Structures are given as structure tokens and as C-alpha cells.
Amino acid sequence: MKWKKFLVALFFLPFALEAQVIKIGSIAPDRSPWNDALKEIGREWEAISKGLVKLKIYPGGIAGSEEDTIRKMKVGTLGGAVLTNIGLTKIYPDAFVLSIPFMFHSEKEMAYVMERLNPIFEKQIQEKGFKVIIWTMSGWVNFFSKKPVLYPQDLKKQKLAFSTGEPAMEQAWKKSGYHIVPSDLKDLMMALQSGMVDAFYLPPLIAGSGQYFPLAPHMYSLKVAPLVGGMVIMDKIWQRIPENFKQPMLDVVTRLSDKLAGETADLERKVLDSMKKNGLIIHEPPSDSLMKWKEAANKGMDELIEKVFSREIYEKLQQILQEYRMKNAG
Numbered sequence: 001m002k003w004k005k006f007l008v009a010l011f012f013l014p015f016a017l018e019a020q021v022i023k024i025g026s027i028a029p030d031r032s033p034w035n036d037a038l039k040e041i042g043r044e045w046e047a048i049s050k051g052l053v054k055l056k057i058y059p060g061g062i063a064g065s066e067e068d069t070i071r072k073m074k075v076g077t078l079g080g081a082v083l084t085n086i087g088l089t090k091i092y093p094d095a096f097v098l099s100i101p102f103m104f105h106s107e108k109e110m111a112y113v114m115e116r117l118n119p120i121f122e123k124q125i126q127e128k129g130f131k132v133i134i135w136t137m138s139g140w141v142n143f144f145s146k147k148p149v150l151y152p153q154d155l156k157k158q159k160l161a162f163s164t165g166e167p168a169m170e171q172a173w174k175k176s177g178y179h180i181v182p183s184d185l186k187d188l189m190m191a192l193q194s195g196m197v198d199a200f201y202l203p204p205l206i207a208g209s210g211q212y213f214p215l216a217p218h219m220y221s222l223k224v225a226p227l228v229g230g231m232v233i234m235d236k237i238w239q240r241i242p243e244n245f246k247q248p249m250l251d252v253v254t255r256l257s258d259k260l261a262g263e264t265a266d267l268e269r270k271v272l273d274s275m276k277k278n279g280l281i282i283h284e285p286p287s288d289s290l291m292k293w294k295e296a297a298n299k300g301m302d303e304l305i306e307k308v309f310s311r312e313i314y315e316k317l318q319q320i321l322q323e324y325r326m327k328n329a330g
Helices: 002-016 033-048 066-075 085-091 093-099 107-127 152-156 167-175 185-194 204-209 235-240 243-277 289-298 311-327
Strands: 020-026 053-058 080-084 130-145 159-162 179-182 199-202 218-234 281-283
Touching: 020 033, 020 066, 020 218, 020 235, 033 053, 033 243, 066 080, 066 085, 080 085, 085 093, 085 218, 093 107, 093 218, 093 311, 107 130, 107 218, 107 311, 130 152, 130 204, 130 235, 130 243, 152 289, 159 167, 159 185, 167 179, 185 199, 199 204, 204 243, 218 235, 218 289, 243 281
Parallel strands: 020 053, 020 080, 159 179, 159 199, 218 281
Antiparallel strands: 080 218, 130 199, 130 218
């Protein structure tokens, strides 16, 4: 009997040790800090697993949009993806609370919230068949416009490009009084040139790398919303990885994510300096402006609560923010 068990184990050994090649779709451009970090993760995972886990990366949207990559993961064409919070929301809608305009004031505040909400989010996402490898903040989104914007009424006079692909969010902006023009990022340049839109909101790195800012040279420094992203792989693939490799693999991602955050911040400063030398004008918010932006945003909140994310998670977010602000008052 023991010999039979030994022969069965010997027969299956080559299959158990066969390398897993995990195909990762990413919207991060090739030769960007994000793609460089992905490549480094791939090298370190391969070393940790002694060649049993390898990544094959498809950068720059080669594998399609975020929705495309999620669909391809579900059918098995891809094993994982790097997604913004918009993509993560397609898997788990409650994640959209992290993208509410003017909800967060600082990186520290955002970190406090994510530390408390991430375990809830990751558990729910895993129940839907996806394993969150990392979920982190990587900057902020700002307004860029043809004419200066300081208060909501300034933006309401301009046509704002909207490209998140979330219809309820579009309705929320409209209910807040803004003139919204749906426009995919790939069409933004033409929309700006033709006068179809006058303003957009994007991270400065994308506004610079896409050369959109010369057509909308006024940047408002008030933070609109955090840029949140993450890497997920199919949970069934994660479960096939030997247990002794998993924690070292996750540790690598955490370390490289921290390094990437610093590199991204440095790169953004350099890009902004270059943009300013080429005509970008940065406007600082007046002291009374944030309250006015929040008041305008709140007018559209009922288009989001129970339509995009649950009231329960929204109230949980408010509770955590209040807790943080009370601890750090003054």
C-alpha cells in the first residue's frame, strides 16, 4: 500500500512543480514607475518560488480597458490585473466610497481610512473570486481647465469631461450643478481641441504625460479625490501557490508599493515643475472654498448612496473620518 502511495505521489510530482505563468493586464504605461514595479514583483516572485510562479505583464492597456481585463480574468484569459479604484468598483461596488469627491483632505487621513476598511473590502472581493495582492493610494486627482477655477460656480460655467464610466457618478455631478460631457480618455485631446469640453479632472502625471494641460492650463491645487489602485489575481490561482511562498510574495509587494509611492511623488513633482515651465498655472484654494465644494458635492450624494455603494459602508466611512478628525483636531 505504501509503495502505491509513493508511486502516485511520484507520478503527480512533475505536475505539482509545474510553473504557473500568471498573465497580468495593466493600464500602466510601459516604462512607467508602475510597470517597472510590476516587473520587479515578477522577478522577485520567481526567485521566491524557485521558478514556480512567473508573471507575464501586458502593460499600457494592451489587454483592454479595466472592464475588459476583469471579464478576461473571469473567463481565464488573464490571471490578474492592475486596476484603479474604478475597476475595483466593478468587482465590489462599495469600494467607490474611496472615490467620493472632496471627502478626503490628506494622505494621512486616507491611510487611516484604508487601514480600517481594506480588510472588509478584501474579504468581500475574495468572496467574489479575486485575491487582492495590494490596494493602495498613489496620488490625487485635480481639476484642469481653460479658465481659472476656485469655486464651484467657476467650474459650472465650463464643460467638464467625465470618463469614469459610472453613470450614477455622472448623474451626481449633474445634480450638483455641473455641465458634464461624457468623454473617454482617448478622446479627451480632440474634445479639448474642438471646444466640446473646457475642463477635466485627472492626476497631474496623466495630464502631463498625455499633453492635455496645454489646452487646459489652469490647475486647481485642491484635491478632488484620491487615486486608489491595486493588483488582484484570481483566487483560484492564488490557492494553487504553495503556502510557504505566499507571505514572502506579499511582503515583496508591500515593500515595492512603499518604494513606488515615493518614486511616484518625486516624479509628480518633476512633472509639475516641467508643466509650469511650459505654461501651467497652479491656483491655490481660498480658505472658504472647501466648504463650498463639499456643499455642492453633497447635492448629488443621493445619486450614489444605495445606487453605487451601500448606505452601511458610507456611514462606516463617515464614522472613521469623524474618529480621525477628532483625534487630530487642532
